[in-house]
Amino acid sequence: LTTPIDEPTVNRFGDIEEIWNVASQSHVDRSITEPGPFIQNNVALMTNMLDLARKLPNLKLFLQMSTDEVYGPAPEGYDHVEWDTIKPSNPYSASKAAQEAICFSYWRTYGLPIVITNTMNIIGEMQDYEKFVPMTISKLSSGQPMTVHVSPEGIAGSRFYLHARNLADAWLFISNNGGFIQQYPEYDVPQRFHIVGEREVRNDQMVEMIADILGVDAEIEPVNFHQSRPGHDLRYALDGTKLAHAGWVPPVPLDESLEKTVMWTIMHKEWLL
Numbered sequence: 001l002t003t004p005i006d007e008p009t010v011n012r013f014g015d016i017e018e019i020w021n022v023a024s025q026s027h028v029d030r031s032i033t034e035p036g037p038f039i040q041n042n043v044a045l046m047t048n049m050l051d052l053a054r055k056l057p058n059l060k061l062f063l064q065m066s067t068d069e070v071y072g073p074a075p076e077g078y079d080h081v082e083w084d085t086i087k088p089s090n091p092y093s094a095s096k097a098a099q100e101a102i103c104f105s106y107w108r109t110y111g112l113p114i115v116i117t118n119t120m121n122i123i124g125e126m127q128d129y130e131k132f133v134p135m136t137i138s139k140l141s142s143g144q145p146m147t148v149h150v151s152p153e154g155i156a157g158s159r160f161y162l163h164a165r166n167l168a169d170a171w172l173f174i175s176n177n178g179g180f181i182q183q184y185p186e187y188d189v190p191q192r193f194h195i196v197g198e199r200e201v202r203n204d205q206m207v208e209m210i211a212d213i214l215g216v217d218a219e220i221e222p223v224n225f226h227q228s229r230p231g232h233d234l235r236y237a238l239d240g241t242k243l244a245h246a247g248w249v250p251p252v253p254l255d256e257s258l259e260k261t262v263m264w265t266i267m268h269k270e271w272l273l
Contacts, residue, residue: 018061035091042095069093073233114190115179124164125264138272145219156204157234160197163257166250170195196240
C-alpha cells in the first residue's frame with residue numbers, strides 16, 4: 001500500500017465499484033516510539049489508495065475507516081458528533097487525521113465518493129496481542145496483573161468497545177445503502193458516520209468482565225497515564241445517533257461478543273504471548 005499503484009495493477013482488479021480502506025498502522029505506543037515512519041506509512045497508503053480510486057471510472061463508494069481518536073479526549077458527559085473539531089493527541093491519531101484531510105481533498109478536487117466512518121476500540125477473535133483485550137486475556141490467564149491507565153485521582157479511562165462483527169455489519173449497511181451519499185446534498189463535507197458500541201465501559205471494568213469469563217481474580221495495576229503514556233486520552237466517546245436514525249442496529253451484544261472472543265482466544269493459545 002505504500003508503493004504507488006501502476007496501471008497494470010489497476011487493470012488486474014477489473015471494474016471496481018467500491019473500495020473499503022481499512023489498512024493502517026494503529027498502535028499508539030509504537031507511534032510514540034517511532035512517529036516518523038509510522039506517520040509516513042499511514043499517509044502514503046492513504047494517498048496511494050486514493051490515487052487508485054481516481055483512476056476508476058465506475059467507482060461508486062470509497063469507505064475510509066477512521067477512529068474516534070482524531071477528535072481527542074471527550075469531556076465527561078459529552079459524546080463527539082460527526083465533524084466535531086479535529087484535535088489529535090498523539091502521532092497515531094494525527095496520522096488518521098491526516099488521512100481524513102487527504103480524503104477531504106480528493107473528495108473536493110476529484111469528486112470521489114468518500115464516506116468516512118469513525119469507530120472506537122474494536123475487539124474480536126485473532127486480534128493482535130498489543131491490543132487491550134487480548135493483552136488482558138493473556139495476562140490474567142497467566143496470573144499477571146493488567147495495567148490500566150488512570151487519572152491522577154485514580155479514575156480509569158473508558159471506551160465504547162465494539163466487536164468487529166458489528167463494525168463489519170455497519171459497513172455492509174452503509175454499502176448496501178449506497179453510502180447515503182445522495183441523502184445529504186446540502187452538506188459541503190463528505191459523508192461521515194460514527195459506529196459506536198452499545199455502552200460505555202471503564203477499562204478497569206473491562207478487565208473485571210474478562211476475569212469473570214476466565215474465572216480468575218481481576219488483578220489490576222493502575223498507572224498514572226500522564227507519567228506512563230504521553231498523548232494518552234483518558235476518555236473517548238462518539239455519538240452514534242446519525243447511523244442509528246438511518247436504521248442500523250448492531251447485531252451482536254457486547255457481553256455475548258466479549259465472551260466468545262475470550263473463550264476463542266483461550267482455545268487458540270497461539271494468539272497469546
